[in-house]
Amino acid sequence: MVSLLVTGFLLDFISCPVIKGFTSAAAVTIGFGQVKNLLGLQGVPREFFLQVYYTFRKVPETRPGDAVLGLVCVLLLLVLKLLRDHIPPVHPEMPPGVRLSRGLVWTATTGKGPPARPVSCGALGRSGSPGGPALPAGGAAG
Structure with a gap:
């Protein structure tokens, strides 16, 4: 702003x-x-x-399930950050699959990318809650 x-x-x-x-x-x-x-x-x-x-x-x-999920998500974020810091630069002779995987890691570890990390961890957390699986925002099941 x-x-x-x-x-x-x-x-x-x-x-x-x-x-x-x-x-x-x-x-x-x-x-x-x-x-x-x-x-x-x-x-x-x-x-x-x-x-x-x-x-x-x-x-x-x-709640043990929430604590384990939270710890796993925090550790995942730390591992992804380490991956991002050690990922090699893109070279034109890299195979497309390597470039794609590099792009996916970069996207998943960048704060400016799509909110895949919190959404996936949140959906995973809701799937094990007593209320059942997570529903799409503003939507109903079915």
Whole structure:
């Protein structure tokens, strides 16, 4: 949004420690907000301090399937990032299959590509929930 409105120059008037503090606070808030989802905890409030309290209080109620799926997805993301960092550059003499696989790895590991990772992990998580398999957004089964 800042780039669309060309208002990035306004950040020049804010000191660097303030920007870093704000960014760090946002990262902690967003990151901790995902812990309850990774553990499959239910009934955790959205307010930050209550969220921290109830998350630690409800750790014994962790759903093993959700915790394993969350850990597998995090590990998958780390492996994909390592793959992206070590993938060789494209050469014209590379076979089409190698170029295709390289493109798939690059697409799956880039934050600017299609949201395949969260969608696939989310659909996989919903498929094992008591409510049944995930339905398309806004759609009905059938």
